[in-house]
Amino acid sequence: MTNNLSVVINSDAQQVWTMLREPARIAQWHGWNADDQEAEINEIYFGPNVVEGADHTSLVVDGGDVFTLKPVPTGTEVSVTRAAIDHNSEWAAWDEDITQGWLTFLHQLRFALERHPHGKRRTFFFSVPGTGGSAIENLGLSDVPAPGDPYSLTLPTGEEISGKVWFRSNHQVGLTVHNYAEHGEGLLIVADQPAIADVRPDGGSLAIVSTYDLGAHQLDAIRNYWDKWRAENYPTSDPVH
Structure with a gap:
């Protein structure tokens, strides 16, 4: 069973959005320090297939997965909805890895904003x-x-x-x-x-x-x-x- 891909972050939606749209901020929660981290961030979050919601509450990243931001009483609920899997794709075998990766990164995003927003x-x-x-x-x-x-x-x-x-x-x-x-x-x-x-x-x-x-x-x-x-x-x- 796939884990629930959402976290509630004790920050307002604009703060979360900034963490999703500035490369230096994304590097504080996406993945880990690596030689290809910058290129990976650019491809996933700033590639030609990326779509920003006009109200800054949704972001379609490369590959079709969707971030959704929803204000809640304790902050902002941030969720990732996976795109439908293409079983003929070279990425099909890695689908669960990608799902688990998003779960990891959501919790790193929450940690970065709540504990080290400027770190x-x-x-x-x-x-x-x-x-x-x-x-x-x-x-x-x-x-x-x-x-x-x-x-x-x-x-x-x-x-x-x-x-x-x-x-x-x-x-x-x-x-x-x-x-x-x-x-x-x-x-x-x-x-x-x-x-x-x-x-x-x-x-x-x-x-x-x-x-x-x-x-x-x-x-x-x-x-x-x-x-x-x-x-x-x-x-x-x-x-x-």
């Missing part, structure tokens, strides 16, 4: 094959509390982390992390991925660490914790970047 994030990312098992399970995150509740745990990476549960879904866990930001909190999202024949036959997992205003020494320490754990548990995977 600049620095991310770490890695993906691993499913042959080593679920990363959510291997990290001990299967039984975190309900969204909004506090947590405190020692990850098998060796890090002691605490904060609040940002969200949970069928395949993802999001946690705020105190020591991932100089002021406030950073964000950790771990997601398990479905199998894709001939591409990812055993499924897999990914993790996105979003940090804010940390020094080089702190960033290196976080990267090293994660990369050591990745290499020990998923030795065929690519390094954290």
Whole structure:
């Protein structure tokens, strides 16, 4: 079953719209730091097939998926409606990955607006094959509390982390992390991925660490914790970047 692709953000619709229409702002929540992030943002949000709603409450992005903004008493409900799948398309096998990606990015959008509206994030990312098992399970995150509740745990990476549960879904866990930001909190999202024949036959997992205003020494320490754990548990995977 597809997860509900919506979040309620404690911001007004105009603030959300700005986060959808300025490339530098989009980079604070879409995906993670990568060499091709800028090009991906330009293609998805500013390509020739993108359509802005005249009242700034809807945005059709490249590929036909639609963002909708709806004012609610606690802020703005932001939802993504997926375009109909073309089973003959080269992207058909990746349809669930795209759906799960939007869910991740919506929660990163909410976090950026509510916690670091003027901040600049620095991310770490890695993906691993499913042959080593679920990363959510291997990290001990299967039984975190309900969204909004506090947590405190020692990850098998060796890090002691605490904060609040940002969200949970069928395949993802999001946690705020105190020591991932100089002021406030950073964000950790771990997601398990479905199998894709001939591409990812055993499924897999990914993790996105979003940090804010940390020094080089702190960033290196976080990267090293994660990369050591990745290499020990998923030795065929690519390094954290």
